[in-house]
Amino acid sequence: MRKWMWILGMIMVGAASLAQAQHEVLVQGNDKLARVNAAGEIEWEMKWRGIHDIHLLPNGHIMVQEHNRKVVEIHPRRKKVVWEYDSTKMNGNEGKKVEVHAFQPLPNGHIMIAESGPARIIEIDRDGKIHKEIKLKVNNPHPHRDTRLARKLDSGNYLACHEGDGVVREYDGESGAVVWEYEVPLFGKEKKGGHGPEAFGNSVFSAIRLENGNTLIGSGNGHSILEVTPTKKIVWEVHQNDLPGITLAWVTTLEVLPNGNLVIGNCHAGPGQPLLIELERETKKVVWTFDEFDTYGNSVSNSLLPEYSGKSIR
Secondary structure (H helix, E strand, C coil), X not given: CHHHHHHHHHHHHHHHHHHHCCCCEEEEECCEEEEECCCCCEEEEEECCCCCCEEECCCCCEEEEECCCEEEEEECCCCEEEEEEECCCXXXXXXXXXXXXXXXXCCCCCEEEEEECCCEEEEECCCCCEEEEEECCCCCCCCCCCCCCEEECCXXXXXXXXXXXXXXXXXXXXXXXXEEEEECCCCCCCCEXXXXXXXXXCCCCEEEECCCCCEEEECECCCCEEEECCCCCEEEEECCCCCCCCCCXXXXXXXXXXXXCEEEEEECCCCCCCCEEEECXXXXXXXXXXXXXXXXXXXXXXEECHHHCCCCCC
């Protein structure tokens, strides 16, 4: 009897752990921007095209890109754009090829924008006035590939992913000098074109600075997540076929949850593969997946978990 009680207890603990791992998701795909609750039900949605970055603001509004050139603020309840900044028409960019793949609302109310084409990071106010400008180092310039995600760090420096170069660079927040850079390795493999699991390269998409000073990198079509030290040593890694039953394709967004778990964006992976994956860092055990391919398709490059933003959509 005790043995069966113990087994039942273990089953209940496992079920409880799985239930705790469920999340609501703010996601974009198949021309829909939606908030999906932990039960997989759509609570809110509106028509919207592809994005590469997304944020929830303190007022519950959503900040996203539009047509890879505008940064806009959406009032969710009204499903209306209430503020926008068009990088193709402002601050010297008129007539230039410009794309925006990353931006960040800052605590002082300004917005950081990484502009591919002009190859710069700017900080603007709500009137579009530039308060800071940092030129970016780009070895293989292209308005679609100069940058993917970029973030301003607590130090004031900027961490930018240069997709076309296959390099993550940290820029001094005042001088703009490159103070650290990491070339994503190819691990002895040849580059292969495409976007799905069959492709390969180092078209890096995301990088976040961890509390321990290391940098966590989503390698894009390198199908991997790498944690590297300031001295550029890989101390933790997950590759394409390391997770049972899962194939990593274009690895995009990364979120580190308060419990230390990691949520990974898995774009262009095809049917039968999850769009998001939550891993326990130490064990690399998959504790949750978001598998909504039929609804959001094969190009979900960005998402976030609203419960950890501390904001509600309203």
